[in-house]
Amino acid sequence: MATDANRLFEDCRGITSAVCLLSGGVDSTTLLHGLRAAGVRDLHALSFIYGQRHVRELDMARYQAGLARVSRHDVIDISFLGALTAGRTALAADGPPVPDLSELSESQRRQPPTYVPHRNLLFLAMASAAAEGAGLTEVFYGAQAQDDYGYWDCTREFVVRLNATLGLNRDRPVTIHAPFVGLAKAEVVKIGLALGVDYQHTWTCYRGGKTACGTCPSCMERAAAFRGAGVSDPLAAAR
């Protein structure tokens, strides 16, 4: 396995049970299989229906959870988030259109139209509830450094401050681990390739087409990550 994976292993030493957020994209899928390879035997995967444009990523999440032989996979319906944040995010079915990466202005890159208000905090609060409910203390989150540019809730500082908040729990506090938070997406892909992750069964595109569009911010970043890892994206071949 690639040397960068050591970072993941350091965070996993001695952990045998954990909750893992799983979107069905490149980062969380790599994380799930990385945890498995690192000896986390008892994996509880969590995915969400939050009013996104398509459920293709959930199909991928289910497929990958099966491959990783998780103990439990909950797909939780929080579509009300779509109603609460209606019109504010391009990821919602009734939101503004998903822009091409080339259309984003400098100021939009700080917090792009594809940002979903407080979605990741909500995901992590639910993952923490699931962990505490099951008597577990470890939650894994696939945020990586490249999302840092536009998403405050994908940064290392966000995880540090949220952990400071969760640490107030007087019983056994839950800890959020984000082992990829310092890695570029290409590094995540390299780790996954070394693990033999089946990237054909992952989904990244923000738009809801039958094949990935290739031009939305997420597709562009995915393509660049595979190029950076020196391979071609198996999904790009299907376009």
Added chain:
Amino acid sequence: MATDANRLFEDCRGITSAVCLLSGGVDSTTLLHGLRAAGVRDLHALSFIYGQRHVRELDMARYQAGLARVSRHDVIDISFLGALTAGRTALAADGPPVPDLSELSESQRRQPPTYVPHRNLLFLAMASAAAEGAGLTEVFYGAQAQDDYGYWDCTREFVVRLNATLGLNRDRPVTIHAPFVGLAKAEVVKIGLALGVDYQHTWTCYRGGKTACGTCPSCMERAAAFRGAGVSDPLAAAR
């Protein structure tokens, strides 16, 4: 209005629109009417179905939201929280029984069986999403000092750390206000009495009976608060 209400007003200066968590209990009901009296014209109340033993408190929340003439009241179903935390909380319909306050050991008082894993973080994450979705930045939370004994997520430090986390938002960060966090429940009741709050239409009991049981931790604290405020609880008269 009582002098202690100044604390509330300080936090509200210049705020005309806000999201307010509303359970239908004494604290959040007082907060809602306090915000109204303090000049917050546009109130968005949020209540939750989270698998609790009864929905009486939601009926009260709806009644009070109507009285306060809120602009919007969402009752959001997150019953999946019950499934995720099954067996871990006495507030869930299928959880362990609600204990009498006198039955709680010292260690249980630090985090009692009536604690719901990460529920309040989840509520506040959703309130923050609702606020950001509506273009608002202020969220009000009725935590008061007396819950501090057993609930890490009702403490001032919890609110401070959560605000430090939310403050990373690169657009317009949401701020959680908990104006009662330094007040005993009796002080909250005094503020509410000065505001003319109709406490007969609030619900506090953890158990699901037709009338309040009078012996669960929540009922005991409510009774003490009304005694402390020098009046009798209108609900106690109905028992």
